[in-house]
Amino acid sequence: MAVAIFLYGVYQRFATYARGSEDPTERLSNLPGRVVSAAKLVASNEKQFDRDLVAGLMHTFILWGFLTLLIGTTILAIDMDVWTKALGQSSFFVGEFYLSYSLVMDAMGLLFVVGVGVAIYRRYWVRNQRLWGKHTSREDDAFVWALFLLGVGGYVTEGVRILGTGFPSFETVSFVGWFVADVLSAAGVDGSLAAAAYPAIWWSHSILALGFVAAVPYAKPFHMISSYANLVARDADAGRRLPRVPADASPEEIGPSEIEDFSWKQLLDHDACTKCGRCSSVCPAKAAGRPLDPRDVILDLKSYREGVASGDREEVDIVADGGTSVIDASTMESCMSCMACMDACPVDIEHVTQFTEMNRRLTESGQMNKNVEDAVMNAFQKGNTFGEPDRKRPDWADDLDFEVPDAREQSVEYLWYVGDYPSYDERNQHIARSLATVFETAGVDYGILYEDEQNDGNDIRRVGEEGLYEMLAEDNIAAFDDCDYEKTVCTDPHSYNTFSNEYDQFGFENADSVYHYTQVVEGLVNEGALGLSGTELDDTVTYHDPCHLGRYNGEFEAPREVVRATGVTLDEMPRNRSDSFCCGGGGGGLWMDFDEEPKPSEERIREALEDTDAGPDVDRFVVACPMCMTMYEDGRKTGGYEDDIEITDVTELLVEAIEASGSAAASGVSETPAAAD
Template sequence: MYSFALAQAGTETRPTFWQISHVGEALFYYLAAVAILILLYGVYQRFATYAKGSEDPTERLTDLPGRIAEAAKLVATNEKQFDRDLVAGLMHTFILWGFLTLLIGTTILAIDMDIWTKALGQPSFFVGDFYLAYSLVMDAMGLLFVVGVGVALYRRYWTRNDRLWGKHTSTEDGLFVWTLFFLGVGGYVTEGVRILGTGRPDFETVSFVGWFTADVFEFVGVTESMATAAYPAIWWSHALLALAFVAAIPYAKPFHMISSYANLVTRDENAGARLPRVPEDASPEEIGPSEIEDFSWKQLLDHDACTKCGRCSSVCPAKASGRPLDPRDVILDLKTYREDLEAGERDEVDIVADGGTSVIDAETMESCMSCMACMDACPVDIEHVTQFTEMNRRLTESGQMNKNVEEAVMNVFQKGNTFGDPDRKRPDWTEELDFEVPDARDQEVEYLWYVGDYPSYDERNQHVARSLAKVFEEAGVSYGILYEDEQNDGNDIRRVGEEGLFEMVAEDNIEAFRECEYDKIVCTDPHSYNTFTNEYDQFGFENADSVFHYTQVVENLVNAGELGLSGTELDDTVTYHDPCHLGRYNGEFEAPREVIRATGVTLDEMPRNRSDSFCCGGGGGGLWMDFEEDSKPSEERIREALEDTDAGAGVDRFVVACPMCMTMYEDGRKTGGFEDDIEVTDITELLVEAIDAKGTATDAGTTSAAAD
């Protein structure tokens, strides 16, 4: 009867409440209203919780339209989900766009039924070509949704992807994915039963998945009358599951659909590289979080935005080496603690402390290398490093700093360097050069060279400093150093939580810079480069835009032909390690590579390179601490160079561009038993070898010509 009437009228559409009585229709609207009210109340409660947090020191809502648009682009493209995991990126794209399409389609249907037709009295537009196009798109995108959720279930339960499981994995995680699956499949079952029950009108072939489902039902013996009789029960089961899902959104894992987007809107692009300054009037008790309300509203939002995906955990070098840090667990421990307090299921304890009943143990925070791999991998831009640093500040202010770190900090306070050597010895590395390094305090220079602690005091890195000085001399660069007036840059001092000392050395260095006449600052160490570029302006430094890492300066010299290299001087096979503070922190990946290639070597990339680079283990105070580690990060990285690169054991040199990396990898080469397998070389040393090789070739050519 139904299909015959449609054929007579020539109108393609479908009855929305087919076989549902008017009482049932009214009940559905009532339940939908209740579900939406529960949803709105839950969302209100969530955001009311954020309002209890402290004020965030970073401007989070400036240019709100631009932020919303940028966040929408990140969500729409799924670009963060594709990083390091193509299958997960495709899976999430299918789920996201399938879900959004189904949501939009349902909204269009509601507008037609409840506003356009009933409220405005207009004829339905849910007919003809519009209906056919609608049905085709909904079936196609719904299929992608089901496929995406199916892959998610496969990865979670069949292959058991390790990063999806952890101490916070619970029933709600599986329930969330299964609910999505049953919503998607249930929609097609409902559609197939309706198509079969209405006599399979020809135009419904555009609903190709629903049509196939009807074929399956018919094949197993379901008749038109059976489908008609079963439809109300199937429709209600699907509708109730959908309404229950809507109502549950603010109270369980589905809330990440809202909190994650809000987190992207309010993100700070410089988070981690630029840490917030402690308010000048803050007392020691107010520095770092002591209770949950001490976290800012954005940090509380961070906790709720976590989807438990484990991407941060899977890239964390501290976790990989067996240190007691799992970035995901820290974020979720804080969230669980807050929720337990709100539910009255737990008494208040310290947020972070050395032992005891604190939420986070001090050793966990000490384990962080501040490499920012967790933040780079996080698809919803949780700012782990900022929160970890603030907890380190609490440990520092409460006198619970790691003893080795405390010794390094005291050396900086007393001597201006982490080695504890007199400042008069800082320029001793220059004495082995056969030329004098200019004093930037006495003459105007183009480049004020900030040498740094390790190139000044560490014997291995002093060779790097001398190599860079030779490069500058070869190219005729106008440069000079501060000699004994230079102090520790403070980058890692700040990241272990010693904010007061960081402010002191920053102000002293800025004053030393002001006493000199220069155009630009060049840094040997990426850590110095980062803090001068991103943080010193908090204390009055006005030349942050004129700070460069040495590889950026040398790249310009190479490109300008100032070093006279032909690109054929050396023939080694090398691999290059991206330093966290140069690459992931500041996005400089190409300058070091251009300089390396200019020497003539063959550059074989590490599997984990550029923003995916694996930390050496020295950042965040790691250089000063001793840990029980099952394979140090430096050992793992050298193993990767020798076993996982294309050249494998054919790699002659492990090239670095950071003094801390040099120190960590020289140590890892020894402790890992790689001393006879590979050499650790700084880019400057590679350059000097190329320059020397060029000179040797020139001398040989001159001698040969004279003989002729």
């Protein structure tokens, strides 16, 4: 009966997914490979260890203890109910097999109980903040205590059996059960009482175990199945490569307006959530006090679906600006598209993809944030988010003592996409001039598009304006196609991401030849093309990993190699590489005003000055992204850090080292960043 109830529940769950819309991403290609890869992730618990060693060990103990007990109980059932009764064979639970079985079951069962005990300790005594939230309920209590009672109950049952059978000597291999029997004996329980009580204890344990099996598909334990299924169906490019809107989709069909609009994989995402709160604990929007908690968004959608299905909730809009919608527009506007939630999620829930689709719904229904709308309109009318004329795009190069080559008029090795901020923002123009100086010093064969360059569209897409993104992508691709070049190099990691991961959706054929400037410059440094000895500068610096370069695309070492090549001492912040903390500018955050305390940029600078080994002796906060530069210069002012630290781009640091080495020609970047600011 328990198995029948379990199977029916699983069928109901997967029938729900089948009613979801078709997913735009191929989820089940190379299914055997996916199954094996997901099994490796589950077996190793590698994602559980990320950022939390104790949680990783705890989950490993619980997982492998539970699986061992499940397999062991199944073997016992086969022996008792199939092998001996149905087939009339002699039991194989004898001799060395039985002794080995008992030892392994006791050892792994002990790990299981220890793991569950640690979970209880962290939840109720330590009260780990990320384990508690809006959706914490009695279901969570029932789950963890049921596991604990199953583990302890098994040992109590074993101990009573050993005591009731007179402590057979071979049972010493069941060392935990033997210990329990000793404790019961010391407490005054004799063999006859234990033998009499054994049937009641056995049935109590069995009913709890079978009840747990039957309840799995209907409550939190279902994550043991849904999480694995979610890992099998995961998209390795989720977040950094967003799906296209179907060409024949009407405005009403863009983005989810009702629960049926979510794809089957997105519905599976909702069920796979374990409420662990890892996403919430790393979300910079939540840390800043914005109205976003990634876990709550996923679980709100799940609760709404279940409420509508049971008739306990009326159907409303999925996302809207105010009203009774499931998700409020301000929640989606708060997302920085930094992908920290996805990186931290142990079951690969694809938050950013779903959040972007809800932003698309807001855009199509005319509910876009006013500041974002202004930036989007500027990009539509002028090709840049500043609303400046195209002819001013190359003005940043006017102060250089050399002419920047025009890639439209000559063949080049590197087509340099400069980007909006290095072209129009005064502070970031210094970065553009610094990078041009590096290229000139190293003799790089490069050129730019001048006024034919347009906004890359990466963040336009992530705020939900898919139509404009497609237009910008097609215009940029057309401009690229008119040039004779081999590779593309980007100043901005946001450009690097969308060119290399998304532009091929619109016919871009050179996506495999796109580089961030730090990757190109690393090669120049290693080749000795810049004449550096590695002793030019003696500052102490820390480096901030931009989300779109690091977490999105896995490039962590190139900028660090360039920074170290200048001679500075690099002191890492605790949150670095894939654990980096977002500046707050992604996902349209650069264009919005939020009532937040502290700003993500302020918190990050505080981390640099307080949590690094050097602490207040850190001289510079080094970035490799124009948006990061803008956000951190702002955070330095609003956080009161202007006299404490300097914000420097990798290229600016490099140019200082080149000039200090005496190997640079006239640079044309004589003004300091502070003067440019």
